[in-house]
Amino acid sequence: MTEPSTHPVSLTVHVPLDAGRDYDILIGRGLIETAGARVAALGGRRAAIVTDANVAALYGDRLRTSLERAGLGSGIVTVAPGEGSKSYAGYAQVCDGLLALKVERGDLVVALGGGVVGDLAGFAAATLRRGVRFVQVPTSLLAQVDSSVGGKTGINAPLGKNLIGAFHQPRLVLADTATLDTLSEREMRAGYAEVAKYGLIADAGFFDWCEANWRGIFSGGPEREEAVAACCRAKAAVVTRDEREDGERALLNLGHTFGHALERITGYDSARLVHGEGVAIGTALAFRFSARLGLCPGQDAGRVANHLALAGLPTRLQAVPGGCGDADALVEAMAQDKKVRDGALTFILVRGIGQSFIAPGIDRSEVRAFLQDEFAADLRP
Ligand code: GLY
Numbered sequence: 001m002t003e004p005s006t007h008p009v010s011l012t013v014h015v016p017l018d019a020g021r022d023y024d025i026l027i028g029r030g031l032i033e034t035a036g037a038r039v040a041a042l043g044g045r046r047a048a049i050v051t052d053a054n055v056a057a058l059y060g061d062r063l064r065t066s067l068e069r070a071g072l073g074s075g076i077v078t079v080a081p082g083e084g085s086k087s088y089a090g091y092a093q094v095c096d097g098l099l100a101l102k103v104e105r106g107d108l109v110v111a112l113g114g115g116v117v118g119d120l121a122g123f124a125a126a127t128l129r130r131g132v133r134f135v136q137v138p139t140s141l142l143a144q145v146d147s148s149v150g151g152k153t154g155i156n157a158p159l160g161k162n163l164i165g166a167f168h169q170p171r172l173v174l175a176d177t178a179t180l181d182t183l184s185e186r187e188m189r190a191g192y193a194e195v196a197k198y199g200l201i202a203d204a205g206f207f208d209w210c211e212a213n214w215r216g217i218f219s220g221g222p223e224r225e226e227a228v229a230a231c232c233r234a235k236a237a238v239v240t241r242d243e244r245e246d247g248e249r250a251l252l253n254l255g256h257t258f259g260h261a262l263e264r265i266t267g268y269d270s271a272r273l274v275h276g277e278g279v280a281i282g283t284a285l286a287f288r289f290s291a292r293l294g295l296c297p298g299q300d301a302g303r304v305a306n307h308l309a310l311a312g313l314p315t316r317l318q319a320v321p322g323g324c325g326d327a328d329a330l331v332e333a334m335a336q337d338k339k340v341r342d343g344a345l346t347f348i349l350v351r352g353i354g355q356s357f358i359a360p361g362i363d364r365s366e367v368r369a370f371l372q373d374e375f376a377a378d379l380r381p
Helices: 035-040 053-069 088-100 115-130 141-147 177-182 185-202 204-219 222-241 248-253 256-265 275-292 298-310 327-334 364-376
Strands: 010-015 023-028 047-052 076-079 108-113 133-138 152-157 160-167 172-176 344-350 356-362
Touching (some): 023 222, 035 053, 035 108, 047 053, 047 115, 053 108, 053 177, 076 088, 115 133, 115 141, 115 160, 133 141, 172 222, 177 222, 185 222, 185 248, 185 298, 204 222, 222 248, 248 344, 256 275, 275 298, 275 344, 275 364, 327 364
Parallel strands (some): 047 076, 108 133
Antiparallel strands (some): 010 023, 152 160
């Protein structure tokens, strides 16, 4: 990727949940090196790391050394990289590994990695010995701006994404932005889909800022910490008002109903589609679907797709390598989503950029007709 920058930015976002469950998100370069003292301040004798083989090779020893220097017993459970580890088998491996490391009730689990590791380790922590505390050390842009914050943890079931899980808030989030220097362009772009999402949901000014500053996020300028902090602030506010997604938290799923269906159809095969790419296509579809329903100006849908494409993200069903079935298959895949009530689909739709809303009871035939037209669209310039 690009040359790493050394600017010393460190920002803190507080998540003000009720007493004893509130926590800080620290955002800055080099936080892994100082993690030990911060984790030790939470109390406990042991802090066991859960990570994947790729991240372990890059940051595992550094984090373990920092924890041990702070007087914490440590150890590492390493899973295979990729969405496949967010499975029953991956969950069993992590729980057995943590028990073998003698993690007890007062100890901590430290999730070091991207969204897969955070969701998996968090779910293991939520259930191990009926619940132990955990710390998120997210190392992908997607995890830093979204999945490490807010306490959603879980694994995938054969029938769908994230269908087994628990709400379990971390005690601390350490978003070391220097770890993004080693992220591939593709993973960086995928995370950026979630960054842009926060502007599209409820903050048109932030989307304007993204259009002007997205390159600095990728290259490691101070825009990177600003963007991570802005997203975490937005997410913290939503999670504080609606922790268990009884209402507005569902807005954070903009682009995800389509996106999760695409991930399912492509077999969670990251060679074909990673989560953020599914979200990018799903977001562009949500805008075009809203425009088709007469809810949103077509020019907003065009502006969003243009920006995502400029950042190197896919915005069309035709962009999925190996294809993604047909309209019927996609509607069927969506019917397994958690957002289904009495068989009707719930979507996050928009009245424009920064004006999303929850639209329950969307008729399947309406969605099917839209997707048929999307598949048939002539994309020649
Ligand atoms: N990623 C959506 C949420 O945390 O609610």
